Amino acid sequence: MGYTENELAKDLENQEYKFGFVTDIESDKAPNGLNEDIIRFISAKKNEPEWLLEHRLKAFATWKTMTEPTWAHVHYTKPNMQEICFYSAPKQTKKYESWDDVDPEMKETMKKLGISMEEQKRLTGVAVDFVMDSVSVATSFKAKLQELGIIFCSFSEAVQEHPELVRKHMGTVVPTSDNYYAALNSAVFTDGSFCYIPKGVRCPMELSTYFRINEGGTGQFERTLVVADEGSYVSYLEGCTAPQRDENQLHAAVVELIALENAEIKYSTVQNWYPGNKEGIGGIFNFVTKRGICERNAKISWTQVETGSAVTWKYPSCILKGDNSVGEFYSVAVTNNYQQADTGTKMIHLGKNTKSTIISKGISAGKSQNSYRGLVQIHKNASNARNFSQCDSLLMSDECGAHTFPYIECKNSSAKIEHEATTSKIGEDQIFYCQQRGINIEKAISLIVNGYCKEVLNQLPMEFAVEAQKLLEISLEGSVG
Amino acid sequence: MIKISNLHASIDGKEILKGLNLEVKAGEIHAIMGPNGAGKSTLASVLAGREEYEVTQGTVDFDGKDLLDLSTEDRAREGLFLAFQYPIEIPGVSNINFLRTSLNEIREYRGEEQISAKDFLAKVKDKSALVELDSKLASRSVNEGFSGGEKKRNEIFQMAMLEPKLAILDETDSGLDIDALRIVASGVNKLKSDKNATIVITHYQRLLDYIIPDFVHVLYDGRIVKSGPKELALELEEKGYDWIKAEVEAH
Numbered sequence: 001m002g003y004t005e006n007e008l009a010k011d012l013e014n015q016e017y018k019f020g021f022v023t024d025i026e027s028d029k030a031p032n033g034l035n036e037d038i039i040r041f042i043s044a045k046k047n048e049p050e051w052l053l054e055h056r057l058k059a060f061a062t063w064k065t066m067t068e069p070t071w072a073h074v075h076y077t078k079p080n081m082q083e084i085c086f087y088s089a090p091k092q093t094k095k096y097e098s099w100d101d102v103d104p105e106m107k108e109t110m111k112k113l114g115i116s117m118e119e120q121k122r123l124t125g126v127a128v129d130f131v132m133d134s135v136s137v138a139t140s141f142k143a144k145l146q147e148l149g150i151i152f153c154s155f156s157e158a159v160q161e162h163p164e165l166v167r168k169h170m171g172t173v174v175p176t177s178d179n180y181y182a183a184l185n186s187a188v189f190t191d192g193s194f195c196y197i198p199k200g201v202r203c204p205m206e207l208s209t210y211f212r213i214n215e216g217g218t219g220q221f222e223r224t225l226v227v228a229d230e231g232s233y234v235s236y237l238e239g240c241t242a243p244q245r246d247e248n249q250l251h252a253a254v255v256e257l258i259a260l261e262n263a264e265i266k267y268s269t270v271q272n273w274y275p276g277n278k279e280g281i282g283g284i285f286n287f288v289t290k291r292g293i294c295e296r297n298a299k300i301s302w303t304q305v306e307t308g309s310a311v312t313w314k315y316p317s318c319i320l321k322g323d324n325s326v327g328e329f330y331s332v333a334v335t336n337n338y339q340q341a342d343t344g345t346k347m348i349h350l351g352k353n354t355k356s357t358i359i360s361k362g363i364s365a366g367k368s369q370n371s372y373r374g375l376v377q378i379h380k381n382a383s384n385a386r387n388f389s390q391c392d393s394l395l396m397s398d399e400c401g402a403h404t405f406p407y408i409e410c411k412n413s414s415a416k417i418e419h420e421a422t423t424s425k426i427g428e429d430q431i432f433y434c435q436q437r438g439i440n441i442e443k444a445i446s447l448i449v450n451g452y453c454k455e456v457l458n459q460l461p462m463e464f465a466v467e468a469q470k471l472l473e474i475s476l477e478g479s480v481g
Numbered sequence: 482m483i484k485i486s487n488l489h490a491s492i493d494g495k496e497i498l499k500g501l502n503l504e505v506k507a508g509e510i511h512a513i514m515g516p517n518g519a520g521k522s523t524l525a526s527v528l529a530g531r532e533e534y535e536v537t538q539g540t541v542d543f544d545g546k547d548l549l550d551l552s553t554e555d556r557a558r559e560g561l562f563l564a565f566q567y568p569i570e571i572p573g574v575s576n577i578n579f580l581r582t583s584l585n586e587i588r589e590y591r592g593e594e595q596i597s598a599k600d601f602l603a604k605v606k607d608k609s610a611l612v613e614l615d616s617k618l619a620s621r622s623v624n625e626g627f628s629g630g631e632k633k634r635n636e637i638f639q640m641a642m643l644e645p646k647l648a649i650l651d652e653t654d655s656g657l658d659i660d661a662l663r664i665v666a667s668g669v670n671k672l673k674s675d676k677n678a679t680i681v682i683t684h685y686q687r688l689l690d691y692i693i694p695d696f697v698h699v700l701y702d703g704r705i706v707k708s709g710p711k712e713l714a715l716e717l718e719e720k721g722y723d724w725i726k727a728e729v730e731a732h
Contacts, residue, residue: 433569435553436529436562437583437639438590447582451573451622 030087036060039187042087046156046190049163059176059186066180069313072342073371073403076311079250079285086188086221145205149198152207155223158194165196169227173256173291173319181252181313182289185221189254192222197232197263206461208237224255228263228298235266237464249274250285251309257292257300261322264299265292268460269316270468273308275475280338280367283310290314296322296351303459305468306333306343307475315373317346320354320382327356330456332468334475335368335400344374344405349385349415358389361453365396365476371403376417378410385415393423394452396445396476446473482507482678483528483548483647488539489703490527497523499703500539505647508675512689512714513682515700516722521682522566524700525651529563530556544646558590560646564636564653571623576635577605579623580642587643608641612668630661637668644672649680654688666691686718699725 030041039060043053068078145152151162158166176186193209209224228234251273259265267290276283286309292300302316318327329345347356356376364370376387393402404421426448434444449472450457457465483505490498497520505511515521527534528541530553541548548556571579585595596604605619612634624632633653640648650669654662669679669692681692689697689711697713698705701722706729707713717725 427569429569430571432529432531432553433565433571434579434583436557436565437579437643438554438557438587439583440552440554440586443582443586447574447579448571451571454573 030085032085033082034084034086034188038086042188042190045087046159048159051167052159055171055176056187059183060188062177063180063183063187066177066183068180072313072373073369073405074311074313074340074342076285076340081184084250087190145203148201148204150201150203151194151196153194155189155192155194155225158225162194162196165227166194166225169256169258170223170225171256173258173293174254174289179289181287182254185223185252185254185289189221189223192253193224195224195226195234195236197228197234199229200231201229202232203234206235206237206464208239220249220251220253222253224253225258226256226265226267227258228260228265230260231262232260233264235461236268237461238267238269239272239467249283251287253288253290255288255290255316257290259292259294259298259300259325261295262297263295264301266301267292267303267316268464269302269304269306270460270464270471271304271306271308271312272471274310275308275337275339276310278337278366280310283339284308285310286312286314288312288314290316291319291346292317292327293319294322294325294327294351294354297324298322299326299328301326301328301330301459302345303330303456304332304343305453305456305460305471306331306341307471309341310339312339312341312343314343315345317348318356319348319350320356320385321350322354323351324353325351326354328459329356329358329360330459331360332363332453332456332472333361333370333372334363334472335365335370336475337366337368339366339368341369342371342373344372346375347377347387349376349378349382349387352381352383352385354382354385356385356387358387358391359455360389360391361456362391362393362402363396363449363452363472363476364393364400364402367397367399369401369403371405373405373407375407375409377408378412378415378417380411382412383414385412387415387417389417389419391419391421392452393421394449395423395425442473442477445476449476482509482544484540484542485528486540486542488524488527488541489537490523490534491537492523492534496537497534497703498527501700501704503698503705505678505680507646507678508673509695510673510679510681510692512692512694512697512711513680513700513705514684514686514697514714514717516726517684519700520703521700522651525563525566525649525680525682528556528561528649529553554586555590557643557645558587562640562643562645562648564633564640564648564650566652566655568624568627568632568636570625570627572625574623576619576621576623580605580639583639584642604642609638611641611671612637613664614638629656630658633657633665634661634668637665641668641672645677647678647680648672649682651682652684653681654683654685662688663691686714689714701725701729 030038039056043056174182176183195207197203226236257265257267273284273286294300300318304316306312316329320327327347333341333343335341344360345358358374360372362370362372372391378385391404395402402423406419408417410417430448431441431444434447450469457468460468485501485503488498488501489496513521527536536549543559546559581601609616609619614634618631624635627635653665681694694711697709697711699707707725
């Protein structure tokens, strides 16, 4: 009667990670390991100015004095830095002038990822930057954006073409000494995306970057820097996938957002790095530092749907420096099988009348562990600061765990801080109710979970929301018996 | 429509239904009454396919199909509808979205095309009027924050939308005031046709003032021990269940 456990198990077999393919593209790799020579190698490969090499070496020196953080509620074998390849680039001699020049294998990869550029170009008008392994390979729509003075390109290109902008802003939000992984990234980052929106310009399309780790034994260390000048607006999307491998691969990115006066940045992520197999073998270690700073009346909104990675350690944060600035964090984090996630946000209120909202929805299934860790900090001068936090956890099995670590530090008595939290188990009654209305168990779970995440999914741009819903469905298939 | 023969069912090893027989034909309304713990709600759950219950003996023929062999969702798709005694809340899922998913799943099962947005909305408008359901409730989350009466009306609204062959109303009258009761009952009556059938499970006779049954059955200790015309309900209302118990025990 109904859906048997055997059927479930069978379904599960067939629903392994669907982005687990490897693209057969020749790549240009550095020898494994990490030392000053490797850093010089990377910098030389990228034809970087002297100041950037110095920046890297300084970060490396700092990193050597640091130890890997252990406070997160996750357990894993620490990656051996001497076994990782810190530079791997798809072999190519020239930059692509147009989409037609892109390697057909690469195009195939993108197709498998569900990003047909042609289609995107035609239908959605999304400008896409595609970062494979460590190097950005294609940026579409550049000309159109240029007319408005918008710069959207790979990080390396920005270093060459707009060194003054990069030098001025890089490391101002996430200093090299910020934490172990940020320092590592600052030393060895290979590429990423750069975006600058000029004063008063409203970016007419979603800017989007797809990150993919292809090569085995490599780490991905990309940097993203988004600068929204006074009164401008941009919505930025980021998607991530990686092939299925038995080894753990390290992804340590740094994302810096700068919203100047009256500017607004909306940053959305759908993270689907390979989570490892059902026994917890393989998968990506996703150790990411994301932070934004808001000047007066500015707003930064982070939305993330996290379904992948073996271990996630990630706290997209806002420094609300300017008066009346606004920070938002909307998150859905799903863990299944042996995945572990320790994710949340930091809202640092420095300015007066600053406002922050945190909506976090954790979903744990299988034997996974899912933690929310958040900090709301109200500084002395932040009069009338406000925060609203809501942290919900949904449990799908008897063997998973959900944890909440909310920290509040308040040094101004006029602040208003609200915190709500719930933990619930997906109801057999709810599933039965759906089934009695003709909806099968998988669809029922997807319906219930989507309902649970609605406040977050609503924040995503339309096409992205559809993708996120599908991902949730795939990630949780077979998770309730 | 449905023929239940010698049905035995238990939960956690405890037998609740102990050889129940019942036949309902198209166009008929049957009322099932009985004291607390007789197995009324168990019957509804077993027919709908709730997994906690184990059927140990007996057969159920539903319009030529072996009902017990069908999955819960396929029973619904074949046209069996259960109006829940305690309708379930599904936060964040709009009533509309829920119903459209449901309706399309049923249509797909029957090899029909998905309903168009236009037709669907027209149907929603039409059917919500039937149970005087505020159109605002259609866009709210399923049963979330609904009053008791609204939840029950929402069940009948769903029933109207899905047009089942057989509807089982499980204590639909509980928690309803007299006005809501009338609205719900009139909805059920308007949906009645010679092609569908209804089983009304109730404690009290008062619902049967509005939904007139063709037959009344008394369920006691897992079996139907007495059946009769609608007047039987009045007799039960007047005399209680003790005389039935005495009758059964005398046998």
